[in-house]
Amino acid sequence: MVKNFKSLALSYKSTPLEIREMVALSESEIKQLLARFKELTNGEDFLILSTCNRTEFYYSSEEILNNLIITELSLLKGLSNSKKLAEYFETIADNNLAVERLFRVSMGLEAQVVGDIQISNQVKRAYQWCADEEMAGPFLHRLMHTIFFTNKRVVQETPFRDGAASVSYASSELVEDLKNTMVNPTILVVGLGEIGIDVCRNLAGTTDCEIVVVNRTQSKADAMALECGFQSDKLENLPDLVDKAQIIISSVSSPEPIIIPEMIRHSVIAKYFIDLSVPRSIDTSIDNVSGCMVYGIDDIQAKATSALDRRLEAIPQVEEIITESITEFNDWAKEMVVSPTIKKFKSALEDIRKEELSRYLKKASEEEMKIAEQITKSMMQKIIKLPVIQLKAACKRGEADTLIDVLNDLFNLEKEEQKNLK
Secondary structure, three states: OOOOEEEEEEEOOOOOHHHHHHHOOOHHHHHHHHHHHHHHOOOOOEEEEEOOOEEEEEEEOOOOOHHHHHHHHHHHHOOOOHHHHHOOOEEEOOHHHHHHHHHHHHHOOOOOOOOOOHHHHHHHHHHHHHHHOOOOOHHHHHHHHHHHHHHHHHHHHOOOOOOOOOHHHHHHHHHHHHHOOOOOOEEEEEOOOHHHHHHHHHHOOOOOOEEEEEOOOHHHHHHHHHHHOOEEEOHHHHHHHHHHOOEEEEOOOOOOOOEOHHHOOOOOOOEEEEEOOOOOOEOHHHHHOOOEEEEOHHHHHHHHHHHHHHHHHHHHHHHHHHHHHHHHHHHHHHHHHHHHHHHHHHHHHHHHHHHHHHHHOOOOOHHHHHHHHHHHHHHHHHHHHHHHHHHHHHHHHOOHHHHHHHHHHHHOHHHHHHHHHO
């Protein structure tokens, strides 16, 4: 169990967006794949993590399952060239490196925006889905809970998660601040390029407001609105939508501004424009309209850059916490190797205890039996304690095999186990 954890991973670092989009998996697709892997493999632990920046498979198996995974993925997504797809995936066949990879991904060290807070929630959902499909064994359960505890330490002990370190996240954070000064505002998101999509996903779940999405391609706006629980509208209605909304976010690529002062036909107490476009898609003269304020890309970027600098400085602290957590996890994993031997050892001694009690206390009274039970159980615990401590210590030193063999020989544990199975 300790030596067989592996990873097959594709991420933004080596894979273009069009390929990442092709292999991105929904919850239902992940569960379909987990069901197939449960049917086709002997793997006990199987985690599938899929976001806009990565699609990664983690599993425990003596075999490397790359071909099976990529074949099933290609069949599910209707992709014909699985051999070409395989070139984008990185294989990590070493247990320790695969564990470290999952820690680093879960903490946000491997994120496109270092320390991205979304990744921890995405990992939790991936874990929940594999647990739902009964594809998480003791190893993965313990690993994931160790990761969640490590993430908590990172948040509490370092500035690694402080502030908004991406333009889209900084924008959504600004929107939240502005929204809190209003009563049920309407938020308009114009443009669904990469930044616009990220903004929408960061705003998903926002309450006490109405969010409307507009895009040149109507089907894309409809799909994003469905995914995030927003409304969609037509680009031709942009003037009316701008006039109605209290917060307008635009990331449209356009040589000329598409949002202009003439679209503001009614007087306003407060109206905010966030322009994430280069060139700018919101006319800067809107800043001169009473009650209106324009935030440009430089304003947002400065906020994001400052947060990113603090996160980068905190990386050594995060890596130190991860190292401590992995060490503790590995100690537990090593102890799991001797757990069956400890169980058999206890069972063998318990059999001896019961046999001797049965032999010598046939005519004993109930009170005498009770006393004998207490005495012999106490003796058992004292006898067992030292070998168990020595076994666990030997595990940490990587020397458990010799002690396991000694216990097996002394108490004939293999024979005892076979007897108990009959």
